[in-house]
Amino acid sequence: xxxxxxxREPLILxxxxxxxxxxxxCKPIEDKAPRTWYVLFAIALIIGIYGIGCIxxxxxxxxxVWGLNKTIGxxxxxxxxxxxxxxxxxxxxxxxxxxxxxxxxxxxxxxSAEAMTIFAVFMAGTFPLIHMGxxxxxxxxxxxxxxxxSLWVNFNSPLLWDVFAISTYLSVxxxxxxxxxxxxxxxxxxxxxxxxxxxxYSILSFGWSGRAKNWNRFELVSLVLAGVATPLVFSxxxxxxxxxxxxVIPGWHTTIFPPYxxxxxxxxxFAMVQTLMLVMxxxxxxxxxxxxxHVEYMNIVIMVTGSIVGVAYLTELFVSWYSGVEYEAxxxxxxxxxxxxxxxxxxxxxxxxxxxxxxxxxxxxSLYFTFFISxxxxxxxxxxxxxxxxxxxxxxxxxxxxxMHYPSHIDIGVYLGTIGLFFVFFLxxxxxxxxxxxxxxxxxxxxxxxxxKNLPDTHHDNSNHH
Amino acid sequence: xxxxIIYAMYDDDDVLKDGAKKxxxxxxxxxxxxxxxxxxxxxxxxxxxxxxxxxMAFLYGITGTIIATLGMRYFMISDWxxxxxxxxxxxxxxxxxxxxxxxxxxxxxxxxxxxxxxxLLRNKTLPGMIxxxxxxxxxxxxxxxxxxxxxxxxxxxEELLDLIKTTGVSEIDQKSVK
Numbered sequence: 238x239x240x241x242x243x244x245r246e247p248l249i250l251x252x253x254x255x256x257x258x259x260x261x262x263c264k265p266i267e268d269k270a271p272r273t274w275y276v277l278f279a280i281a282l283i284i285g286i287y288g289i290g291c292i293x294x295x296x297x298x299x300x301x302v303w304g305l306n307k308t309i310g311x312x313x314x315x316x317x318x319x320x321x322x323x324x325x326x327x328x329x330x331x332x333x334x335x336x337x338x339x340x341x342x343x344x345x346x347x348x349s350a351e352a353m354t355i356f357a358v359f360m361a362g363t364f365p366l367i368h369m370g371x372x373x374x375x376x377x378x379x380x381x382x383x384x385x386x387s388l389w390v391n392f393n394s395p396l397l398w399d400v401f402a403i404s405t406y407l408s409v410x411x412x413x414x415x416x417x418x419x420x421x422x423x424x425x426x427x428x429x430x431x432x433x434x435x436x437x438y439s440i441l442s443f444g445w446s447g448r449a450k451n452w453n454r455f456e457l458v459s460l461v462l463a464g465v466a467t468p469l470v471f472s473x474x475x476x477x478x479x480x481x482x483x484x485v486i487p488g489w490h491t492t493i494f495p496p497y498x499x500x501x502x503x504x505x506x507f508a509m510v511q512t513l514m515l516v517m518x519x520x521x522x523x524x525x526x527x528x529x530x531h532v533e534y535m536n537i538v539i540m541v542t543g544s545i546v547g548v549a550y551l552t553e554l555f556v557s558w559y560s561g562v563e564y565e566a567x568x569x570x571x572x573x574x575x576x577x578x579x580x581x582x583x584x585x586x587x588x589x590x591x592x593x594x595x596x597x598x599x600x601x602x603s604l605y606f607t608f609f610i611s612x613x614x615x616x617x618x619x620x621x622x623x624x625x626x627x628x629x630x631x632x633x634x635x636x637x638x639x640x641m642h643y644p645s646h647i648d649i650g651v652y653l654g655t656i657g658l659f660f661v662f663f664l665x666x667x668x669x670x671x672x673x674x675x676x677x678x679x680x681x682x683x684x685x686x687x688x689x690k691n692l693p694d695t696h697h698d699n700s701n702h703h
Numbered sequence: 704x705x706x707x708i709i710y711a712m713y714d715d716d717d718v719l720k721d722g723a724k725k726x727x728x729x730x731x732x733x734x735x736x737x738x739x740x741x742x743x744x745x746x747x748x749x750x751x752x753x754x755x756x757x758x759m760a761f762l763y764g765i766t767g768t769i770i771a772t773l774g775m776r777y778f779m780i781s782d783w784x785x786x787x788x789x790x791x792x793x794x795x796x797x798x799x800x801x802x803x804x805x806x807x808x809x810x811x812x813x814x815x816x817x818x819x820x821x822x823l824l825r826n827k828t829l830p831g832m833i834x835x836x837x838x839x840x841x842x843x844x845x846x847x848x849x850x851x852x853x854x855x856x857x858x859x860x861e862e863l864l865d866l867i868k869t870t871g872v873s874e875i876d877q878k879s880v881k
Contacts, residue, residue: 255844259739380778390778392778392802392805395804398808401805401808402804404812409816412815413815420740420842424842427834427836439831440831443828443832444827444833445828446834446836446841447737448737449735450754451826452738452740453746455822457753457757458822461756461760461818462818469808472804472808476804676739676740676741679739683717
């Protein structure tokens with residue numbers, strides 16, 4: 238058995254047994270949902286339906302219902318897209334990158350972080366799709382043989398790379414998530430008594446029986462998927478940044494974008510994980526599995542990626558001056574001091590200053606403070622995209638075409654709607670799916686469980702004495 | 704002749720592993736182990752070879768790389784070469800930088816999906832399939848070793864049961880199947 242230092246904080250608190258882990262994760266699914274779940278679900282659903290209504294209106298009327306104008310052709314839509322894709326970066330990072338680094342603490346959070354990723358990428362995908370105006374022609378983004386002549390999509394375009402990156406990311410994250418879910422669905426299938434849930438979980442578990450060879454394959458598939466998903470995580474947001482970086486707009490045309498966007502994505506993704514996890518652990522009584530130590534680890538990731546983002550902001554500013562390109566310099570001066578200074582200031586405060594507070598151990602171990610900062614970071618990262626996109630294009634080369642962007646109520650409605658739908662999906666997930674990876678948690682119980690760790694040594698490694 | 708199967712249930716993965724080691728040393732063949740989570744180190748003891756799915760993933764990935772390369776070469780170079788800003792696509796190599804992202808994504812897509820589908824097929828886990836674990840508790844906190852009398856013909860069932868009982872087993876179940 239792998240031994241872990243006794244002074245390392247346990248990952249599973251209290252005296253848990255294998256059965257207790259099953260109980261703790263399955264109980265909230267088998268019990269009746271608490272009233273707060275229905276209240277939250279109703280609120281999220283109403284907001285989501287309002288958003289769908291706005292999308293319907295948009296599709297029926299046209300993109301003109303957005304607050305765009307001739308100068309500002311990209312604004313909320315792409316901001317929201319990048320924001321959601323960024324949030325969708327934590328899940329696969331946690332499950333893939335941290336798996337490769339053998340970080341056991343990921344096991345408490347990977348399932349719901351992956352779920353969050355998938356739902357966030359759904360929401361992100363909504364924006365380019367509705368932006369097409371004619372949603373039903375969305376399949377035109379794929380290189381399909383057609384009767385329009387030799388008409389193919391343009392593989393030189395970063396927008397097309399995005400199509401491939403996002404759809405690969407979504408589907409690979411989905412299978413990664415589901416392959417991990419199969420054994421846990423089997424646990425539920427063998428537990429639940431009522432016939433309909435039993436039938437449902439039986440279908441969802443694909444007849445998993447937990448044979449030794451199945452587990453052997455399971456471990457390898459998880460490892461190889463993690464191996465291919467790791468560069469995928471980094472590639473997706475790099476490619477999203479190419480949407481801007483390959484253009485020749487001052488403020489967008491920046492080689493620093495790929496690493497800076499990836500760091501920003503991880504930063505915002507972990508913030509969203511914190512927001513959701515802190516509520517979930519309380520509501521579903523999972524405090525023994527997701528506790529201060531996990532929150533602290535995630536806060537350290539937030540601090541590091543936040544610092545990378547901060548350095549990137551400053552580098553950008555410096556290079557805009559050092560390059561000697563006056564348009565580039567103006568784009569940045571205008572960002573900081575022009576009519577969008579308030580957006581720039583919010584971005585700087587939320588993304589550069591707030592993560593630095595995490596250097597203080599008492600703060601990064603405080604759950605209330607973490608929750609507050611996670612919201613701040615999410616707001617900050619939304620502003621980052623808004624600043625990059627809108628402030629770079631609102632002042633054109635010709636002062637006569639200078640303009641401002643004011644979101645229409647449809648812009649706002651669609652955005653709020655995606656937040657509502659995201660929570661609809663997440664609440665459904667939390668209600669019907671095992672929110673912690675039951676099987677994987679059991680594998681770390683003996684090495685990282687509080688009770689098991691503190692057993693006297695003779696019991697601790699009794700396997701070696703036989 | 705009906706096949707006699709013995710299921711030995713354990714409360715702990717390490718006890719099962721030690722038991723398996725002991726029994727295998729005596730020449731007993733363990734047909735299968737059912738567990739709620741992967742028991743590390745059980746595979747060599749009961750004679751399970753490592754999976755070759757990793758090789759498959761590589762082959763699927765390479766297939767993706769080839770399809771993406773051939774596809775983009777056809778779309779962008781031979782079927783409809785684009786002239787962008789006076790920089791036409793004369794050859795695939797001239798333009799390869801623009802094709803790297805899609806090649807990469809498609810490689811990952813094929814490797815991941817190919818491997819996942821192979822995994823499900825090889826495990827015989829597909830939607831709607833019937834589970835075959837001997838006891839519902841094996842997906843919770845129990846660990847079961849399966850022995851088949853036909854594979855252990857050197858032992859009588861009493862001998863086998865006696866040996867199993869020395870390994871800290873918690874329950875023993877016998878079944879005969881056609």
